[in-house]
Amino acid sequence: MCIARVLTLVLLLAACAPDLAQPTATTVAPAIPPSATAVAPTAPASAAGATPAMPAGLPRGAVVHVVDGDTLDVDLGGQTERVRLIGVDTPETVRPNTPVECFGKEASAFAKQLLDGQAVYLEDDPSQDSRDKYGRLLRYVWLADGRLANLELVAGGYAYEYTYDQPYTYQQTFKQAQRDAQTARRGLWSPTTCNGAREAAATTASAPTAGQGAPAPPAGCSARPDPARAPNAPVAIVAVDKRAEVVTLKNVGDTPVDLGGWTLCSLRGAQTHPIGGVLAPGETKAFPGAPGAAIWSNGDRDDGALYDAQGRLISYWRDG
Numbered sequence: 001m002c003i004a005r006v007l008t009l010v011l012l013l014a015a016c017a018p019d020l021a022q023p024t025a026t027t028v029a030p031a032i033p034p035s036a037t038a039v040a041p042t043a044p045a046s047a048a049g050a051t052p053a054m055p056a057g058l059p060r061g062a063v064v065h066v067v068d069g070d071t072l073d074v075d076l077g078g079q080t081e082r083v084r085l086i087g088v089d090t091p092e093t094v095r096p097n098t099p100v101e102c103f104g105k106e107a108s109a110f111a112k113q114l115l116d117g118q119a120v121y122l123e124d125d126p127s128q129d130s131r132d133k134y135g136r137l138l139r140y141v142w143l144a145d146g147r148l149a150n151l152e153l154v155a156g157g158y159a160y161e162y163t164y165d166q167p168y169t170y171q172q173t174f175k176q177a178q179r180d181a182q183t184a185r186r187g188l189w190s191p192t193t194c195n196g197a198r199e200a201a202a203t204t205a206s207a208p209t210a211g212q213g214a215p216a217p218p219a220g221c222s223a224r225p226d227p228a229r230a231p232n233a234p235v236a237i238v239a240v241d242k243r244a245e246v247v248t249l250k251n252v253g254d255t256p257v258d259l260g261g262w263t264l265c266s267l268r269g270a271q272t273h274p275i276g277g278v279l280a281p282g283e284t285k286a287f288p289g290a291p292g293a294a295i296w297s298n299g300d301r302d303d304g305a306l307y308d309a310q311g312r313l314i315s316y317w318r319d320g
Helices: 002-020 104-115 149-155 171-184
Strands: 060-068 071-076 079-085 119-123 137-143 235-241 246-251 263-266 271-273 284-288 304-307 313-317
Touching: 060 079, 060 104, 071 119, 071 137, 079 149, 104 137, 104 149, 137 149, 149 171, 235 304, 235 313
Parallel strands: 079 137
Antiparallel strands: 060 071, 060 119, 071 079, 119 137, 235 246, 246 284, 263 271, 263 304, 304 313
């Protein structure tokens, strides 16, 4: 009887053996390792195309000395050339008989950190002269990692966008970089540094508080401002119809701009063109002249200048 029971148990165990080899319902399968062909995250769309691509075949040099924020000496095949960066203008630090301007030392320090001793690639611009009146090469300066030094200065708030006479290749990119820096209040655009002004570093003052009187533009409309000092932001003069006596302004920033106390000058005749009201972000508005008044000269060159309520040059319009 016992032998029969043992034989029965052995037969039952043999029948169940294949099932014991399979995983139970609670067995957890091993995790699948990440695929080697997984797609990497894409760069933010805002970063794509933010910087122009460096052209191929540019002459290579080495920076041997940074003079100031927008001027440097470059060794090109054993010959040292002084190079002036196209499209930018940094606050002055070394010009004779000129005081150090607000944020000039910071701009120079940034340029030295960015460029001193670096291998660079120089790009000329057919729309500009090869050299300026001082004999300096006019160039875009590219770093070996593909960054454009000229653009880095503007984007960081260390330089103003600067159009000397004719539009240049990267003008719109530089102008947008300046608008972005101003909106973000970076560098010289910060209210705690220069608030966009180019006054001497020791005399830069903060904007007037509510209730304080705002100074008029220096010498009124009779002044001859330097176009390089106009940031053309947050408001730009986009058109002047001299015959119709109409000036068009655009708010290129992201916040409303109150034009109260601002001055728009016809420089040839030292006359004031009426403006006022508030410009919404991105708004373009035409301002007619005073009825019966002849403000703009039709037959002669007549540039225009726009000053804010604190007397700072905001935009400059070249006639012709």
